[in-house]
Structure formats: C-alpha cells, structure tokens
Amino acid sequence: MRQLLRAVIFGILGYLIGAILTWLIRGGSLGDEVCVVFGYVVGLIGWLFGIGMGDTWVREWFGLPAREFEVTGWKRYLGFSTDHKVIGVQYLATFVVVLLLGGLAAMIIRFELAQAGEGILNADRYNQVMSMHGILMVAVAVAAILGSFGNYLVPIMIGADDMAFPRLNAVTFWLIPPVAIGLLAAPTLGSFDAGWTAYPPLSIVNNGGQILFVLAVTTFGLSSILGGLNVITTIVTMRAPGMTWGRLPIFVWAAFAASMISLLTTQFFAASLILIAMDRVAGTVFFDGGAGGDPLLYQHLFWFYSHPAVYVMVLPGFGVVLETITHMSRKPLFAYKAVVVSLLSIAGLSVIVWAHHMFTSGMADYLHGPFMFASEMISVPTGVIFLSAVATMWRGKLWMKTPLFFAMIWVFQFLMGGVTGIFLADVVTDVSLHDSYFVVAHFHYTIMGGMLFAFLTGIFFWFPKITGRMINDRLGIIFALWLTIAFQLTFLPQFWLGTNGMNRRIADYPEQLEGANLMSSISAFVLGGSFLLLVYILLSAAIRGPKAGDNPWNASTLEWQVSSPPPEHNFSGQPTIVGHPYGYGTAGSRHAEFADMAAGGQAQPKQAGTGEGADDE
Amino acid sequence: MAMTTTPEAGHSQAEATYRPAANRLGLWLFLASETFLFAAFISSRFVVSGTEQPEHLNQGLALLLTLLLLWSSISAFRAEAAMAHDNRRLFQREMLTTIVLGLLFLVGVGIEFNEALTDFPANSIYGSAFFMLIGLHAFHVLTGILALGVVWNLGRLGHYGSDNHWPVEGVVKYWHFVDLMWVAIYPTLYLFGGS
Numbered sequence: 001m002r003q004l005l006r007a008v009i010f011g012i013l014g015y016l017i018g019a020i021l022t023w024l025i026r027g028g029s030l031g032d033e034v035c036v037v038f039g040y041v042v043g044l045i046g047w048l049f050g051i052g053m054g055d056t057w058v059r060e061w062f063g064l065p066a067r068e069f070e071v072t073g074w075k076r077y078l079g080f081s082t083d084h085k086v087i088g089v090q091y092l093a094t095f096v097v098v099l100l101l102g103g104l105a106a107m108i109i110r111f112e113l114a115q116a117g118e119g120i121l122n123a124d125r126y127n128q129v130m131s132m133h134g135i136l137m138v139a140v141a142v143a144a145i146l147g148s149f150g151n152y153l154v155p156i157m158i159g160a161d162d163m164a165f166p167r168l169n170a171v172t173f174w175l176i177p178p179v180a181i182g183l184l185a186a187p188t189l190g191s192f193d194a195g196w197t198a199y200p201p202l203s204i205v206n207n208g209g210q211i212l213f214v215l216a217v218t219t220f221g222l223s224s225i226l227g228g229l230n231v232i233t234t235i236v237t238m239r240a241p242g243m244t245w246g247r248l249p250i251f252v253w254a255a256f257a258a259s260m261i262s263l264l265t266t267q268f269f270a271a272s273l274i275l276i277a278m279d280r281v282a283g284t285v286f287f288d289g290g291a292g293g294d295p296l297l298y299q300h301l302f303w304f305y306s307h308p309a310v311y312v313m314v315l316p317g318f319g320v321v322l323e324t325i326t327h328m329s330r331k332p333l334f335a336y337k338a339v340v341v342s343l344l345s346i347a348g349l350s351v352i353v354w355a356h357h358m359f360t361s362g363m364a365d366y367l368h369g370p371f372m373f374a375s376e377m378i379s380v381p382t383g384v385i386f387l388s389a390v391a392t393m394w395r396g397k398l399w400m401k402t403p404l405f406f407a408m409i410w411v412f413q414f415l416m417g418g419v420t421g422i423f424l425a426d427v428v429t430d431v432s433l434h435d436s437y438f439v440v441a442h443f444h445y446t447i448m449g450g451m452l453f454a455f456l457t458g459i460f461f462w463f464p465k466i467t468g469r470m471i472n473d474r475l476g477i478i479f480a481l482w483l484t485i486a487f488q489l490t491f492l493p494q495f496w497l498g499t500n501g502m503n504r505r506i507a508d509y510p511e512q513l514e515g516a517n518l519m520s521s522i523s524a525f526v527l528g529g530s531f532l533l534l535v536y537i538l539l540s541a542a543i544r545g546p547k548a549g550d551n552p553w554n555a556s557t558l559e560w561q562v563s564s565p566p567p568e569h570n571f572s573g574q575p576t577i578v579g580h581p582y583g584y585g586t587a588g589s590r591h592a593e594f595a596d597m598a599a600g601g602q603a604q605p606k607q608a609g610t611g612e613g614a615d616d617e
Numbered sequence: 618m619a620m621t622t623t624p625e626a627g628h629s630q631a632e633a634t635y636r637p638a639a640n641r642l643g644l645w646l647f648l649a650s651e652t653f654l655f656a657a658f659i660s661s662r663f664v665v666s667g668t669e670q671p672e673h674l675n676q677g678l679a680l681l682l683t684l685l686l687l688w689s690s691i692s693a694f695r696a697e698a699a700m701a702h703d704n705r706r707l708f709q710r711e712m713l714t715t716i717v718l719g720l721l722f723l724v725g726v727g728i729e730f731n732e733a734l735t736d737f738p739a740n741s742i743y744g745s746a747f748f749m750l751i752g753l754h755a756f757h758v759l760t761g762i763l764a765l766g767v768v769w770n771l772g773r774l775g776h777y778g779s780d781n782h783w784p785v786e787g788v789v790k791y792w793h794f795v796d797l798m799w800v801a802i803y804p805t806l807y808l809f810g811g812s
Contacts, residue, residue, distance in 0.1 A: 061767045063774050164639040229646045237639040263646060269659035276751070283738075284745035286665055292742035296666045301657055435797050 003069070003079045007050030011178070013197045014046025015039040031189065033211045033281050040215045044178050048382075052080025052173045056167055080174065082166035085566060087173050089466065092459075099452075100531060102136035105129050107528050109377055114521035116511045121213065122144040126507035127193035127211075134196030135183060135213065139220060141451045142262070142309060143227075145316040147173070149458050150255045152466065156559040157249045159240025159577060159592065161569040164233040182216030195505060197302060200287035200295045206280040211280055214273045219272045221305075224312070228259035228266075240558075240592075242577035247591075249557045249581045250326070250333055253340050254319025255349040261308045261315075265351060269305035272298055275374030278544025299361055303354035311350045313447055314414075315343060317454030318385050321407045324461045325389055327555040328404040329396030332582040333389045342381035349378050359427050360434045368427045375425035382418060386411065392454075397547055399553075403461035406453055409484050413449025417442060426485055435505070438498025441491045448487070460530040463538070464552045468564040469545030475537050477545075489523035555583050556591045623664045639782065644787050648794045650801060651757075655798050658753055659805050662746035668810025671743050672747065673736040675729060679807045682725045687757075689718035690796040693765075699788040703779045712769040715792065719762040750802050757795045764788045 009589065014132035019039030023030045049058065055067040071079055075087050077093070108129050112121045121129060155162055163169045166430065186192055190207025197215075203210050235248070235256050248256075275298070278284040287298050326333040333339065355363060355371040389411050398404060420442040423429040433439060463471050493516040494502075502509045502517075551560040558575060559566070573595035583589025698710035729751065737744040768788045771777065777785055 061771075063771055063776060164635070165643060225650050229643060229650065232641050233643045236642055237635045251799055264651050267650055267653035268657045271654055271661070275661065276748060278745075281746070283740050284749060285742060286661065287744050288751075291740060292665070293745070294665050297661055300664070301661065312677075551796050 001075055001078055003051055007047050010050030011043045011047035015043030018042030033208055036211055036280055040460045047178055048171060052170060076291050082170050084151050084155050084163045084169060087169050088148050090173050091147030091151060095140050098136055099140045102133055102140060103528055105133035107525060109133060110524040112507060112522040113517050116509055116514050121507060122509045124193060126229045128191035130505055131195050138183055138196050141313040141447050142224060144455050145320060145458060146255060146258055148531050149320060150316060152561055154231060154252055154255050155234060156566060156570050157252050157557055158235060158238060158243055159558055159575040160238035162236060164232050164238055167596050169230050172223050172227045174280050175219055179220040180218045181213045182212060186212040200276060203276055204287055211277060214277045215224040218270050218273050221266045224262045225266045228263035231255055232257040234265060240575050240577055247324060247577055247580055250339060251319035251323045253343050257343040258312045258315040260347050261350055262312045263309045265305045268301050272301035276494055296361060296363055299358050303357045306355040307357060308350035311346055314450040317451045321410050322389060324403045324407045324457050325392050326582050327553055328399045329393050330584045331396040332391055332584055334391035338384050339388045342384040346378060349374060353378060356425050359430045372425060372427050401459050405477055405480045406457035406460060409480060410453040410457060413445055413453055417446030417449050433498060435503060436498035437494045437502045437504055440504045441498060442492035444491050454526060462612045464548030465559055465564050467542050468548055469541050470548045470552060471537060472543060478535050479530060479537060483527060486523050486527035486530060490520050490527050493520045517557040556583060560593060641784050644790055648690055652740055658750055659801060662750060662805055666742045666746050669743055670810050671737045674807060675732055676807060678725060678729055678801060682722055683803050685718050685722050686796050686799050689715045692795055693789045693792045697785050700782045700785045701779050709770055712765060713724055716762055716765050719758055722758055723755060726751060750806060754802055761792050761795050
C-alpha cells in the first residue's frame with residue numbers, strides 16, 4: 001500500500017516537474033503537447049521508481065542492497081510483488097475492470113445506434129466513445145489471457161518456481177496503470193477520435209487527447225514486449241527435468257508463439273506511434289502528404305504489428321480452449337504435434353499478411369495478390385487447430401461443466417469468425433465490404449468470440465485453482481447461454497447491415513437499416529447485462545464458494561498436482577516429468593513425479609524420462 | 618535493458634543452473650526486438666524519402682562519428698575481457714575510454730543536429746528521417762552510456778570478478794548492438810543514393 005501511494009505521488013510530481021521544466025525552457029502554455037510528452041515520460045519514471053524499481057534495481061545500480069518488503073495477504077496484490085501468481089491475479093483483476101469499462105462504452109455506442117439520426121451523442125462525441133471502446137478492448141484482448149493465465153500458469157505448467165525475470169515481470173504489470181490513466185485522462189485535452197487505429201492524417205491534426213493515446217499505447221507496447229520476452233525466456237530456460245518440448249502442455253506452446261509475435265512486431269506499433277508523436281510535437285512531416293510525407297507509411301507500419309496482434313489475442317485463446325477441451329473430454333489432445341506446428345506457423349505467417357487491411361487504401365495493385373494469398377494461407381493452420389478441438393471431443397467422455405460449455409461455444413464462434421474472414425481476405429469481396437459493419441461483425445466474432453470466450457473458458461476452468469473455491473456450475477451455464485444467445489442476436493444482424501451498406505465508425509445510417517440496428521442494440525444491452533451475472537458469480541464464488549480441493553477436474557497437468565491456490569514457490573519438491581501431459585485413457589500413464597521434500601527430503605524421484613530430457617539441456 | 622544490468626533476486630537452488638542461460642537469452646531477445654524498432658525506422662526513411670540526399674551533408678563529421686563508435690566497441694570489448702581475467706585496473710581504464718568516446722559521439726551528434734537545422738529542417742522530408750533516425754540512435758547511445766557508467770562504478774567498487782561479471786557482459790553486448798545499429802544507419806543516411 002505504501003509503495004502504491006508513493007508511486008502515485010512520485011508519478012504526479014514527475015509529471016509536474018517534466019511539464020513545468022519544459023514549459024520554462026520553451027515558453028508557450030503548460031497544456032502544450034510537448035509539455036505533456038515530457039511530463040508523461042518523467043511521470044512514468046517517477047511512478048516506476050515509486051512502485052518498487054527504486055527499492056530494487058536502482059539501489060543495486062548504486063551498489064546498495066535491494067530493499068525487501070514483507071507483505072502478506074491481500075495487500076500483496078496492491079504492491080510490487082515479484083510472485084508470478086500475484087502478478088497473474090493483478091492482470092486478471094485489472095483487465096476484467098478494463099473489460100467492463102470498454103463494455104460500458106459499447107453500450108453507449110449501441111444506444112446511439114439504436115435509431116437513425118443524432119441521438120444522445122453528436123458525431124464528434126460518437127467518434128470519441130467509439131475510439132475509447134476500441135482501444136480499451138484491444139488492450140484487453142492483447143493482454144488479458146497472456147498477462148493473467150500466461151503469468152499464472154506457464155511457470156507452474158513447466159515445473160518452474162517463477163518466471164525467469166520476476167522483477168521485470170512486476171514492472172511489466174505496473175506499466176499498465178499509467179496506460180489506463182493516460183487513456184482515461186485524454187478527455188482533459190480533448191478526447192482522441194481517430195479510432196484505435198489512429199490513422200493519420202486525422203491523428204496528426206486532431207485534439208490533444210491523441211498525444212495521450214500515443215503515449216499510453218506506446219507504454220502498453222513496452223509492457224507487452226517485456227512480457228513476451230519474459231515468457232519466452234521462462235519456457236526456454238526453466239523447464240523442469242524431463243519437460244521436453246514435446247511434453248509441454250499446449251497452453252505453454254500457445255503462450256510461446258504469441259509471445260514471439262508480441263516480442264518482435266510490437267516495435268512496429270511503437271515506431272508508428274512515435275512517428276505520430278514526432279509529427280505532432282517535433283514538426284516532422286512523415287505523414288503529412290502536403291510536405292512530401294506518406295500517410296500510407298503509417299498503415300504499413302501499424303498493420304505490421306496490428307495484424308499479428310490479433311494472433312497475440314487468439315493464440316493464447318487457442319491454448320486455453322484446447323487445454324480445457326482435452327481435460328474435460330478425458331482424451332489426449334488430438335494431433336498434438338500438428339497443433340504445435342500450426343501455432344508456430346500462424347506466428348510466422350502473421351507477419352506477411354498485414355496489407356490485407358489496405359486493399360482499398362490505394363497501395364500498389366501488385367501487392368493485392370500476394371497479400372490475399374498469404375492471408376488465406378493462415379486458414380490452413382487455423383483449420384488444423386479447429387479440427388483438433390473438434391476431434392478431441394469426438395467420442396470423448398464429455399464432462400459438461402461450465403468451462404467445457406464455453407469451450408464448445410468458442411468452437412462455434414470461431415468458426416463463424418473464420419469463415420466470414422475469408423470474404424475479407426479476398427480482394428474482390430473486400431473492396432465492397434471494407435469499412436462496413438460486416439467487418440465489425442467479423443472481428444467481434446473472432447476477437448470477442450475467439451479471445452473473450454476463451455478468456456471466460458479459462459476463468460471458469462482455473463478459478464478453482466486460483467482461488468481454491470468452486471464456481472456455481474448452474475449459474476455458470478446460465479451465464480454461458482445468456483451471453484451466447486445475446487451475442488448472436490447482437491452481431492448476426494451486423495453482417496446483414498454491412499452487406500446492405502452500413503459504414504462502421506459513423507454515428508448515423510440510412511433509415512431503412514433501423515430495424516436490424518434496433519435489434520442489435522437491444523441484444524447488446526442484454527449481452528451487457530449478462531456481465532453483471534458474471535461479476536456476481538465470480539464474487540460469490542470467491543467469498544463463499546465450496547472448497548475446490550487440489551484437483552477438482554481430476555486433470556493431469558502440473559498446476560493441478562499442487563494445492564489450490566499453489567504454495568509460494570509452486571512445488572515443495574522438484575517435479576520430474578516422465579510422460580505426455582494428456583495421457584488420458586492410457587493405463588499407467590503419468591505426467592510428473594515429485595521428489596517429496598516434506599517426507600524427510602530423502603525420497604528420490606524415479607529417473608524415468610530424464611534420458612529424453614537430456615537433449616535440450 | 619534494466620534486466621541486463623542486474624541479476625534477478627534469487628528464489629531457489631535451481632536458480633544457479635538456469636540464471637546464466639536466462640540472462641543471455643533475455644538479452645538476445647531484447648536485442649532482437651530492438652532490431653525490429655530500428656528496422657521500422659530505417660525502412661520508413663526509404664519509404665518517405667527514397668535514397669534522396671541533401672547537398673550539405675557533413676560527410677567528414679559522420680565518418681569521424683563512425684570511427685569514434687567503432688573504437689568504443691573495441692575498448693568495450695577490452696574492458697569485458699579485462700574483467701574476465703580479473704584485471705580490474707585495465708577494466709576501469711577501458712570502460713572510461715568507452716564512456717568518453719560515447720560522450721564525444723553525443724557531442725558530435727549535437728554539432729551535426731545544429732548544422733542540419735539550417736540545411737534541412739525537420740519539416741523537410743529528408744530532415745524528418747534524419748532527425749528521427751539519428752535521434753533514436755543517440756537516445757540508445759545515451760542509455761548505453763548510463764548503463765556503462767553504472768557498471769564501471771560497480772566494477773570499481775569491486776562487485777564483479779572473473780566468475781561473476783554478467784552485468785559487464787550484458788552492457789557491453791548492448792553497446793556492441795548500438796554500434797551495429799549505427800553501422801546500418803550511417804549508410805542509410807549518408808552513403809546510399811546521393812545527388
């Protein structure tokens with residue numbers, strides 16, 4: 001708590017120092033964007049120093065011993081904790097809140113769109129709300145699964161006691177609050193209204209809030225880069241003895257592939273936003289067509305990250321869903337190796353498809369064919385993953401609890417999203433569908449269907465592990481059905497609206513489209529309402545749910561072999577991996593053995609499996 | 618870079634076995650990621666201004682800067698090798714040489730910027746690319762100098778030895794990386810194309 005308070009004070013002081021110094025040197029007004037930029041940067045440093053970097057790294061840089069804080073209980077969650085499980089929960093809580101905020105913005109949007117003409121919002125205000133909804137939800141989609149389950153589960157699943165860089169992990173999380181503050185503070189300078197994509201030329205001439213958007217999102221990018229670095233290093237260097245690459249749980253592979261993408265490509269997003277900031281603040285002309293710049297450059301840089309980013313969103317989702325399906329179907333994951341190859345090839349292909357967002361942008365014609373082809377190539381590995389999900393369930397012993405419900409719904413949602421995506425990857429159809437509500441419906445099926453439903457699958461599947469308590473299954477299934485039906489009624493009409501000419505990102509539309517819009521809006525409110533039930537389910541289960549025990553799903557992977565919640569360094573003895581993670585239906589199959597330190601520290605694990613593990617030392 | 622200069626707090630006995638590998642991999646991943654950042658800026662230069670060059674480019678100064686930076690990489694390498702052999706005095710001398718060369722480089726960039734402001738201001742298309750690329754690189758040089766300073770000071774205080782000098786190794790690798798990026802930026806701005 002003291003750290004958090006100190007961080008807030010240092011952050012505010014840093015902002016004032018940076019802004020006022022810039023103002024004194026340069027003149028002008030204190031609200032100028034240059035002052036905001038320097039204020040934000042110094043404020044961010046102050047925040048990080050206050051939250052814990054000052055006690056650890058900075059002291060060590062000057063040869064002093066790091067200061068340790070003994071904090072226990074719930075207060076750990078409000079401070080600079082290096083425990084990956086605490087950080088996972090911090091991510092989870094933060095992004096559930098951001099999700100609800102973004103959802104609120106969605107409700108306002110649908111309220112405005114319920115009827116043609118100007119309603120509660122004028123056109124400018126609509127663009128601002130739409131932009132805020134976009135960027136908040138993109139942030140949730142990028143970081144919610146990887147940040148929470150990635151942090152919480154990856155070290156346990158590979159038999160490690162923490163991430164490779166625990167302090168860096170804490171910094172990665174504590175970079176997120178300044179992002180939220182920066183975005184939500186944007187209205188003080190005039191809200192940004194260029195959408196989450198922030199295309200120039202609009203984004204270099206609009207309200208001052210855009211600069212806060214640029215700063216906040218760049219910070220968010222830094223957080224994802226460092227997070228990805230940490231996950232990859234952890235998986236490569238910290239696997240338990242016997243945990244060969246072929247024995248990694250599939251979620252770990254998914255987190256690995258997604259982290260690869262975010263580690264490398266996020267830099268392009270940072271670059272594009274830094275160039276926007278320079279054009280606004282330092283007088284450069286990268287995107288100013290009048291002075292010889294090229295707005296299309298932005299789109300290339302931006303989509304070089306932002307298309308791969310959708311795989312940062314959904315790959316961990318694939319992992320969560322496949323993990324859930326294989327455990328709850330009591331069958332080994334179908335085509336494990338093919339799924340691994342697919343995950344990695346999606347990560348590889350993702351960086352050569354970006355210009356399919358630009359078929360109507362006026363880029364050179366000869367680029368259309370290759371990018372169309374590469375984009376459609378991605379449906380092959382995605383199809384493999386889809387088939388693996390279905391084939392794992394095939395003739396399985398399905399245990400119809402809430403997590404499996406969500407996973408099955410995910411399969412349907414992702415099918416819808418994937419199939420409609422083909423029309424958008426195809427140049428001839430995309431030329432008509434681009435920027436229409438067809439696109440909106442498509443990416444809500446893929447991102448909301450593919451990522452959010454996987455996130456919910458994960459929440460319901462691992463909630464007993466994280467909190468030690470069971471969720472009310474009946475309420476969970478009611479929530480799943482409620483959400484799913486409302487989802488279909490909200491977004492199915494939008495495909496129709498798109499093909500009938502309704503533009504996205506515009507507050508108004510022709511009157512003849514009113515009926516479908518009204519239906520979509522009413523369903524959206526019903527959808528939004530379902531999240532109140534989710535909050536109730538989670539809170540009531542966390543407070544007075546029945547005790548879960550160590551392994552309520554009777555699952556085989558390592559996180560289920562320790563107590564719920566897991567002890568401080570995850571394992572009391574060193575686990576040794578002796579077999580495949582999903583040995584369901586094979587007599588005598590074992591995934592791991594433990595050297596039980598509690599029993600006098602004498603017991604030795606059997607040496608089985610270590611021979612195979614030796615090759616990746 | 619922060620994680621390259623300080624080892625993480627210990628957690629278990631297993632720590633000793635994976636820590637060196639984790640540090641190295643972490644640093645290389647970070648450098649790979651940074652390469653993408655520089656790649657984005659370098660390709661932006663070619664997209665917006667092709668290989669166009671203004672008439673008044675101070676080629677002599679740029680060549681001098683290049684030599685300074687290359688020399689600093691050699692002294693950084695010697696500093697690391699000295700620490701690996703527990704030669705602390707040589708370490709300090711070579712580290713200081715590196716830092717001074719880095720500072721001279723920044724002074725040179727300052728002179729370069731000052732001239733550039735009159736010859737090709739930032740609101741020209743070559744000027745945009747020039748200030749952006751050199752500025753990004755100079756920022757990295759600055760962070761590199763700060764990190765070198767921290768490691769020099771800790772080495773001076775006796776925190777490192779031949780079997781325990783990962784921070785020296787990490788910072789020096791980072792410095793080589795910054796040097797390498799200049800080797801890509803220098804031809805991008807000064808050598809390719811021409812009037």
